[in-house]
Amino acid sequence: MRQNGFSPEKSPAPEPGHRRHRRAAGQAVQRTWGRLTLRVRVAAFISLVVGLTVASTSLAVWLTARVQYYDNFDDTLVGRARALLQTPAADPTQVVRFPEGTFAAAGTRLAIVYADGTPFSSKGPDDQPPVGQPEIAVALGASDFSLRTARTIDGEQFRVVAIPSERGSEPRTAFVLAQTTRDIDRTLRSLATALLVIGGVGIGLAAYAGVYVARQGLRPVSQLTEAAEHVARTGDLRRIEIHGNDELARLGSSFNEMLTAVERSRELQRRLVGDAGHELRTPLTSLRTNLDLLAQAEGRAGLSDQDRSELLDDVRAQVEELTGLVGDLVELSRDDVDRFEGRELDMAEILGTAVERARRRAPTVEFDVTLRPWTVFGDARALERAVLNLLDNAGKWSPPGGTVTVRLTDGVITVADQGPGIADEDLPFIFDRFYRAEESRNMPGSGLGLAIVRQAAERHGGSVTADRAPGGGALLTLRLPHSSSVTHTEL
Incomplete structure (x- = not known):
């Protein structure tokens, strides 16, 4: 009903109760499963899988055995019925009078069924085979054969076979042969019991194996957990022992x-x-x-x-x-940064820019520069800072009027000065942080310039070395790989 141009809002239909309960039950199971440890979950999963496998295998074995037993039983039962009717001297009305077990196994019941549904047997009503519509249909000629499972009044189960028994004259009759299935049922019950016992033992062994496998397989995980907790608690970076190669x-x-x-x-x-x-x-x-x-x-x-x-x-x-x-x-604090966003750069251009800056810082020194193009992949700022440090170092140690020789050939940058050179005992430490030779104690500088050079070289896949120049002074060599030989993800 519309009022004042507005229609009432429809409230959402309530969720059915069974669906709500089912969802709540599922969430409860998930919470319970999530609270279990990984070891318990692995053991439970293995036990469940093996249990389902054992159960399905046992069921398949039992069903196969049941089908085979009943097929053999039915074939034997039908063969006996046909054999009794094919005996030349056998009259069906006389056959049913013979004592139990004469022509068939014990627990067998015989009868003649007429077209009107009346059974004929020498036994009492309690010992007659079950007779129903299938057997009457055979007696009427509407069916040539019937085979079924039926129960008597006292609840005993029989397999009942009915075949036509007339000898070419009316009235038509059906010969009925019924045999109890108690032996087969007893055998199947024994087989089911055996399978249940075997399945239970198998599930128990599977549970034990699951717990054992979970404990042994997850032991490294437990060690990792304990090691991580130890590191978080004490800060002691103690390693764990490793066994195997899985x-x-x-x-x-x-x-x-x-x-x-x-x-x-x-x-x-x-x-x-x-x-x-x-x-x-x-x-x-x-x-x-x-x-x-x-x-x-x-x-x-x-x-x-x-x-x-x-x-x-x-x-x-x-x-x-x-x-x-x-x-x-600040520059050295980036030492833990293993990756950066780089691009292809012309090292000759970067070195040329750095030389111009170095000339302004050391106006009394001459720079002899020869550069050949060389493409690298990296960080322009870090590379310029590194080569500028090399040039500043050479300019600082060169005497007034001295010459700093700068060369770039095939990715090898050499910077040679005309200063006093580097002492042999200082060569192994010249690129260490804050290391300063005895002669440089009173000179400006932080002792970090060459350490920054080494850091930049290593981050770009190169190297830097120090030696004596042929004409005296120091010779610093920076090697950088070509961009085509560097995997960009490595930077």
């Missing part, structure tokens, strides 16, 4: 590799923090001292303008040194 063993090896990587990263961070704290202490102390002097001299006539200017210049230099040190630390 998938779980590979998982354990990967876990150990992860612990190794975490320990290496933590050690690098610890060293970086320790070295940074040590290196930052000196410029900060000097900066604080100069600021204290300026504060004490404020308002006094004892500090000349020249002294004040020198202090301010010293403060500016220390701030610049501190800024450079912080920038280098």
Whole structure:
């Protein structure tokens, strides 16, 4: 019914109760299953699968045996009936008078059924075979044969066969032969009991095997869980023992590799923090001292303008040194970044830009540059920072009027200066963080420039080495692979 131009909203039809209960039951089963441990779930799954297999196999065996038993039983029963009627001297009305077991096995009942449905037998009503419509149809000639299972009044089960028995004259009759199935049923019950016992034992063994397999198979997982909990609780990156070479063993090896990587990263961070704290202490102390002097001299006539200017210049230099040190630390903090977004770059162009910047920083030094094109795949900023550090290092050590020789040939960048060179005892450590040779203690720098060069080289699949130049001085060599030989996903 519409009122004021609006129609009443229809409420959603309520969900049927049986569907709601079924969904709630399913959710309860899922919650219960989810609360079980993996070991219990694996054992339960194995037991369930084996149990279903045993049950289906036992059922198939029992059904096959039942069909075979009854087929053989029926063939024997029909053969006996036909054999009795084919005996030349046998009259059906006389055959039914013979004692039980004369022509057939014990538990056999015989009768003649007339067309009107009346049975004839020498036995009493309680010992006559079951007679019904199928047997009457054979007596009437409407059917040539019938075979069925029937029960007597006392509940005993028989297999009943009926075949025509007339000898060419009326009235038509049917010969009925019935035999009890108690022996077959007893055999089938025994077989069912045996199969139940065997199935129960099989399911029990399957459950035991499932628990054993789950316990043994998931032992590495338990070890991984305990190791992870130990690391989270104590921070101790202790490895686990690995046995075998299956998938779980590979998982354990990967876990150990992860612990190794975490320990290496933590050690690098610890060293970086320790070295940074040590290196930052000196410029900060000097900066604080100069600021204290300026504060004490404020308002006094004892500090000349020249002294004040020198202090301010010293403060500016220390701030610049501190800024450079912080920038280098930020650059080195990216050491744990194994992948970055790169692109194809012309190393000659990057090196040319870096040379121009180095010339402005070292105006008293001559740069002899020869560059050949070389394509690399990588990070332009990191590569420019690395080659600029090489050039700055060479410019710093070269005397006024000296020459820095820069070459790029087939991915090999060489930077040679005309300074004092690198001492033999310093060569193994020249690319370490915060390492400074004895001669460079009083020179500006953070001791991180060459470490940044090595980091950039390794991240791009290359390398960097230090040696003596043929004409004296230091010779630093940076090698970078061509972009065609680098898998981009490796960067």
